[in-house]
Amino acid sequence: MGSRMVTAVVTILLARYIGASDYGAFSIAIAIATVMAYFTDAGLSNTFIREATKPNINIDSLVNSYLKIRLCFAVVSIIISFFIIHFFYDDTNIQSLIGWVVYPTIIGCSFMGVGVSYFQAKESMGVSTALNVIQGFSSAFGMLFVIILNSTILMAAICFSMSYIIAGIVSIFLLKREKILFKGWTKSILDNFWLFTINGIIIMLLPQLGPIILGKVTTLSNVGYFSTAYKIPSVLYQIPGVIATAFYPRLFSLGNSGNIKKHRELSIQELKIMSFVGILVAIPFITHPDFWISLLLGQKWEAASKGLSILAMIVVLQSISYPLADYLTTIGKQGTRTLVIFITFIIAIFAYAVLGDKYGVVGGAFAAIITEVSLIIGYSFFNKKYIYHFGKSIKWNVLSFLLCLIISKFFSITDYVLLKIILLETIYIGIVLLLDRETFLTIVSFIQKIKKKRIIL
Template sequence: MLFLRKKFPQIKKSKIAENTGWMLLGYLSKIGLQAITFIFLAKELGVEEFGMFSSYLAVVGIIAPFVYLGAYNLVIEDISKKNPVSRAIGNNLVSSLFVLPLGVFLVIIISFYLKTPIIISIFISIGVFLGGVLISINKAVNISLGTLKYNTYLEVLLGVLQLFSIFLLTIFNGAVIEWSIYYMACYLLTGIIALATLIKKYGRISFNFSGVRNIFKVGIHFAFAGFATNGLSDIDKTMITKFSSVESTGIYSVAQRITSMAFLPMLAFLGAVYPKFVNFEEGGYLKSRRIAFKILPLILAYSLIIVIAIWISAPFIVGLMGKEFEEAVKAVRILSFLLVIQGLQYPFADALTGSGKQKVRTYGQVFILVLSIIINMFLIPEFGWVGAAWTSLICQLIFLIILYVVPIFLKKKNYFGF
């Protein structure tokens, strides 16, 4: 700890410390509320219906980036370029609303292919697409203007609403169909409040067609990047459902949820630091990359500590959900190593995005997604969730290598304006 204080004194004294504190508080609130919701939901639905819901959510998560069109990043970029806040909000919101029906239609098609009830996927997609983009835009504005406490309020609001929904689910003995309705309602209500807050603070939102057209041009790179990122974490769940069983999906989803919640505090820090990666001037990528190296020891230390903690506590955490999920202990321990790999990925991926080299990140993520699908097609039918877990580790490690090595090669060859 003393080493970190000596190495990063500017972090302690700067605005980053305050922003990280607010984001950490938000994420900790999210962790606590989600953990309670997650445990009770798993117990209430059981391994099969929980696996079914996770499969629906995975499909929606894969499509969502094409609805959001990089709204979070583009709002931050617009505001950093001194564009009016109301215009940044409006342009990104209008572009998302334009493609939202297409996103819902794609979810319906995939659900039909998976032979799962379509109505559930519609409820979840409407909540995540519409409520999610409103929440994302609100968070981006707060990140840009340093008002991160409002992001914390949103996290708490969404968490409390979901916890109340679990209470309703238990009282009325509901199933996955009822939970999908509650889930949609939670996101929509939070999104509406997020939008109302923005309008109250920054005035009526506005947009122009040239700005919307530009979002479609630039946002498609963020869409494919988000598609690849979400695909890497979610495609395996849909493939397990298709080629193995929903019970295996439930086991794998529990493990993934536990490890992802463990990484949330680090995401708070990375989210607060992200504006520092925004360097569009000449040589901007090298400046952003230096920031990545500077924060790497902190990320590595946290990741290693949390992996050890997960290995020790996995039996207790999984045990809270009942004997049906007992096999998830092994899954949690395997997937915990992703925390180290992804922790090392994020700073260098953000360095690419923040310096205007998003397409490099996107191409790497799409390549890894394709590789993941190919490997999973061979391993999941044979090994179920175990094959999916090892595929995730292999592919994320390859992507880490790509992020470290490929940009240096491209700089030497002067590709993509490096």
């Protein structure tokens, strides 16, 4: 988690250094790289974890199958990337920038992803997180190096993508230390793979739609403002996102065994904790976006502040939607989740195209919110049997959040922004833990489990 924070800060400093237009181009390159790198996995990590949590599985054969398929996908991704870069972009500088970001990222992700999924399935969250830490810090140090040496945006692209190569090498080294033999074939890894593929592709595309579509309907500067504002909540979500990662293997295990009652109870715990933490980290950025934009980027980036105030709500919405989605996935209703995401994907394309074209950064921000709300509505519709229990479990979190927004809007607590933020956070925590003892006990229990398993936050 610390690595993502460092990476986010350095990326924001890079944006401040290179300006909105160049950062807009860099954001488009990263968006394309993220899309194409995903195709080296295409949902395999989900089927891998599903199979790895089954009893009596041959882990050597499973890991070997996973790696071979990912490498085949990587070759296809590189070929497709080449045609996309040279067909959709005429500027040779843009082509070069995207190429240097995309190709190494695809290769690095192929190897890095195997290690991350393996250790996640083993519930060795410390090792799994360490690989992300290595990638994050490598990227951060590389871009900081670019800023200090007053280097070019192309060098920043190279430093960004090489961080995945480094993490990929470390991943294979760690798997070798686990005495993985890399032999055999487990065909069950491909069972219902296509459902996870469709679902995963759309999940991966949703956060990348903003830069990609806005790049076609508005200016590069607006893309830069939007991408910078979006970067902050996307990093903030990693905090509650770590919680989802910790719950995922256990939910799959209960789902595989058919223990629906305990599975539902665990899902409610996940929703309670994630929504509590998600709201907690989002409040400062929803209530005081101008302060954060000015602090991190300077007055020249003031146009991004309105977008940030809206986009920060994504952290709250995703902290609710992800547990609902995980519930469906881990009880074998992946097809249902895929249907919801597909419908939302269509809505998102129209929202970004129409609102982005008409309202620029603010329009793009509202399109992102429409996307997340659509997901929650869809998941709730297919969770009708238990949605009352899910809703009841987070009522105090939501009510406390709304109260904090009202206080921030209509009451002048103090003129000091940081002090006001601290007071709002204290009010939120106090109300939730005072009125909802179950949430308090759930959080304490989860923290104790984290310490026991030494999960790196």
